[in-house]
Amino acid sequence: MFAMWMSELSQRSGLPVATIKYYLREGLLPPGEATGATRSRYDDGHVRRLRLIRALVEVAGMRLDEVRDILAAVDDPSVSLHEALGSAHTRLSASASGTSARAPSAASSRRVAALLRRAGWKVSTDSAHRAALARALDALASVDHDVSDALLDAYVAAMASVAEREVAGAVSDGERETATERAVVGTLLLEPVLLTIRRMAQENASARSLGRKRRS
Amino acid sequence: MFAMWMSELSQRSGLPVATIKYYLREGLLPPGEATGATRSRYDDGHVRRLRLIRALVEVAGMRLDEVRDILAAVDDPSVSLHEALGSAHTRLSASASGTSARAPSAASSRRVAALLRRAGWKVSTDSAHRAALARALDALASVDHDVSDALLDAYVAAMASVAEREVAGAVSDGERETATERAVVGTLLLEPVLLTIRRMAQENASARSLGRKRRS
DNA sequence: AATATTGGACACTGGCACTATCTAATGTCA
DNA sequence: TGACATTAGATAGTGCCAGTGTCCAATATT
Numbered sequence: 001m002f003a004m005w006m007s008e009l010s011q012r013s014g015l016p017v018a019t020i021k022y023y024l025r026e027g028l029l030p031p032g033e034a035t036g037a038t039r040s041r042y043d044d045g046h047v048r049r050l051r052l053i054r055a056l057v058e059v060a061g062m063r064l065d066e067v068r069d070i071l072a073a074v075d076d077p078s079v080s081l082h083e084a085l086g087s088a089h090t091r092l093s094a095s096a097s098g099t100s101a102r103a104p105s106a107a108s109s110r111r112v113a114a115l116l117r118r119a120g121w122k123v124s125t126d127s128a129h130r131a132a133l134a135r136a137l138d139a140l141a142s143v144d145h146d147v148s149d150a151l152l153d154a155y156v157a158a159m160a161s162v163a164e165r166e167v168a169g170a171v172s173d174g175e176r177e178t179a180t181e182r183a184v185v186g187t188l189l190l191e192p193v194l195l196t197i198r199r200m201a202q203e204n205a206s207a208r209s210l211g212r213k214r215r216s
Numbered sequence: 217m218f219a220m221w222m223s224e225l226s227q228r229s230g231l232p233v234a235t236i237k238y239y240l241r242e243g244l245l246p247p248g249e250a251t252g253a254t255r256s257r258y259d260d261g262h263v264r265r266l267r268l269i270r271a272l273v274e275v276a277g278m279r280l281d282e283v284r285d286i287l288a289a290v291d292d293p294s295v296s297l298h299e300a301l302g303s304a305h306t307r308l309s310a311s312a313s314g315t316s317a318r319a320p321s322a323a324s325s326r327r328v329a330a331l332l333r334r335a336g337w338k339v340s341t342d343s344a345h346r347a348a349l350a351r352a353l354d355a356l357a358s359v360d361h362d363v364s365d366a367l368l369d370a371y372v373a374a375m376a377s378v379a380e381r382e383v384a385g386a387v388s389d390g391e392r393e394t395a396t397e398r399a400v401v402g403t404l405l406l407e408p409v410l411l412t413i414r415r416m417a418q419e420n421a422s423a424r425s426l427g428r429k430r431r432s
Numbered sequence: 433a434a435t436a437t438t439g440g441a442c443a444c445t446g447g448c449a450c451t452a453t454c455t456a457a458t459g460t461c462a
Numbered sequence: 463t464g465a466c467a468t469t470a471g472a473t474a475g476t477g478c479c480a481g482t483g484t485c486c487a488a489t490a491t492t
Contacts, residue, residue, distance in 0.1 A: 006438060018482050021439080026480095038438045038488045051358050057480095059355040061277065064480070082419055121420040129419065133412040136405070139275040142267050145401045147409065154381045155413045158374035163417040165370045167425065185361045187418060189352070193363065194414065195407055196349040197371045201379040202403060203298055203345065204337040222469065234451050237470080242449095254457045254469045273449095280449070 002044045006032075009042045013050040020050065028053055028068050030075075052185070060188040070188070074181045081183055086128035104134030111137060115149070119156045166190070218260045222248075225258045229266040236266070244269055244284050246291075268401070276404040286404070290397045297399055302344030320350030327353060331365070335372045382406070 009032075010017045023029040029049055032040030049071070056062045056070065073084030112134045116123055123129060140147055166186055225248075226233045239245040245265055248256030265287070272283045289300030328350045332339055339345060356363055382402055 016482080017438090019480085022481060025440090034439090036438095036489060038440090039490075040439075048359070055355045055359050059352055081422075085415065116416070119420075121416060122423050123416045123419050124423075127416070127419065129412050129416045133409065133416070136275055136408045136412060139271045140401070140405050140409070143264070143271050143401055143405070145398065145405065147406070151378075151381050151406075152409075152413075154378050155410050156417070158378050159410070159414045159417040162367075162370050162374050163414070163421045165367050166418065167421050182361065183422075185356070185359055187415065189356050189359070189361065190363070190367075191411055191414075192352045193349065193356070193368075194371050194375070195411070196345050196352060197368070198375045198378070198407075198410065199301065199403065200332070200337060200339045200343070200345045200349070201372070201375040202382065203339050203343065204335075205379045205383050206297075206399075207338050207340075232451080233469090235449085238450060241471090250470085252458060252469095254471090255459075256470075 002047075003041045004043070005039065006042065009046055009050075012047045013054075015050060015054070023050070023053065026064060026068065028064060028071060052181070055185075055189055059192055062188070070184055074178065074184055077180070081180055082124075082127070085184070085187055102135075104131050105138050108134035108137040108141075111149075115152055115156065118153065119160070121156075162194075218263075219257045220259070221255070222258065225262055225266075228260075228263045229270075231266060231270070239266070239269065242280060242284065244280060244287060268397070271401075271405055275408055278404070286400055290394065290400055293396070297396055298340075298343070301400070301403055318351075320347050321354050324350035324353040324357075327365075331368055331372065334369065335376070337372075378410075 004012070006017055006020065010020055013020070020029065024031060029046060032042040032046065034040045053067055053071075056067045057064070062070070070084055073079040073081060109130065112130050116130075137147060220228070222233055222236065226236055229236070236245065240247060245262060248258040248262065250256045269283055269287075272278045272286065273280070278286070286300055289295040289297060325346065328346050332346075353363060
């Protein structure tokens with residue numbers, strides 16, 4: 001447990017003092033141990049927390065209030081991980097920036113239910129994910145791009161095979177972090193990794209098919 | 217080609233007139249056909265365009281300037297699809313909100329190159345995706361959550377299998393839209409679908425494993 | 433004792449995505 | 463033909479977010 005003052009915390013985290021104070025005010029960073037009226041000691045846990053905040057904001061594209069919710073769940077074991085992730089998920093589909101999250105259509109909700117039934121997955125009925133997926137399908141439909149069940153099933157199969165390995169990797173390294181924090185990181189920070197690999201797969205596929213077509 | 221005035225465009229799209237004017241100003245929506253100094257005719261292409269904009273913003277979480285770049289690429293065939301998607305991708309990793317996109321570490325860049333070599337994928341050397349993936353890996357490392365090659369390979373395998381079906385679905389329906397628009401929609405609007413299914417897979421997996429553990 | 437740092441409070445900034453107001457020109461209907 | 467509504471275009475204002483900056487009084491440090 002490396003102890004340090006504010007200025008060193010700022011240097012180690014690479015963030016301005018003013019920003020760290022702001023995160024303290026917003027409840028994103030727990031206060032240091034006060035050693036008087038004008039001084040507090042911070043430790044490497046604070047450094048780690050700041051790095052996590054920045055990663056969540058910069059890599060996962062989360063807003064600070066979402067980050068706060070996630071971190072609260074990481075710290076408080078009485079909040080279920082899935083509740084926290086569910087609320088964080090709202091971001092991607094709908095209430096992105098004030099848009100009142102309209103309810104998904106009944107048709108899409110039924111499609112999601114059928115999908116989960118085919119997959120044999122156990123996903124709680126009131127999970128935010130169900131609504132999020134249904135709304136995403138509605139959005140696709142609104143631009144005349146209905147998704148086939150075949151593609152959805154392909155996604156399900158792909159994610160099922162990947163989820164196993166993700167769970168396996170989650171217990172690999174040491175135990176410096178809590179299990180919940182590892183789960184959060186594994187869920188949120190790996191999203192851009194998966195998405196980028198998907199785009200590469202598409203670039204590869206389209207380059208390949210264009211290559212075939214354009215053979216002079 | 218349904219022709220209409222501004223008020224009807226507003227009603228059909230569900231957006232306030234002021235917002236539509238704003239999109240016109242910002243170059244997100246092409247101007248209508250002017251029939252005088254104070255009147256223009258719009259058609260259902262404008263309605264479709266507005267729906268696409270809202271879907272990109274609400275579902276894919278894009279900013280308006282990114283949407284503009286994407287739409288410019290959709291309209292102007294001289295801009296390559298991959299360039300447009302590459303620039304849109306920058307969002308997810310780094311310059312999310314002003315943070316100057318620092319360069320990825322050499323180690324991560326090498327890892328990405330090795331990954332692509334193993335996969336046998338053809339991804340252009342200066343593709344934004346390479347840097348994006350390397351930066352995402354750096355972020356993971358910064359929170360002590362290094363990703364195993366095994367997991368990355370699993371992602372590659374999963375996305376390779378999925379990309380085929382995506383390309384197959386891209387030519388299904390009619391030809392009301394341009395090929396580029398379909399590709400954009402297929403890439404961007406399906407991301408939340410994939411991500412949500414991944415979270416469901418994790419919820420299912422964790423519920424299952426907790427169930428095993430907690431068997432009283 | 434002189435100087436530097438800090439916690440805490442508060443005000444201010446810049447970017448984004450709208451929203452509102454205004455004007456002059458133009459449709460529309462009685 | 464005249465009263466009324468609508469619209470393009472220009473400009474200004476709003477609310478939210480994520481910081482930044484400034485001040486002050488209370489310590490540390492030298």
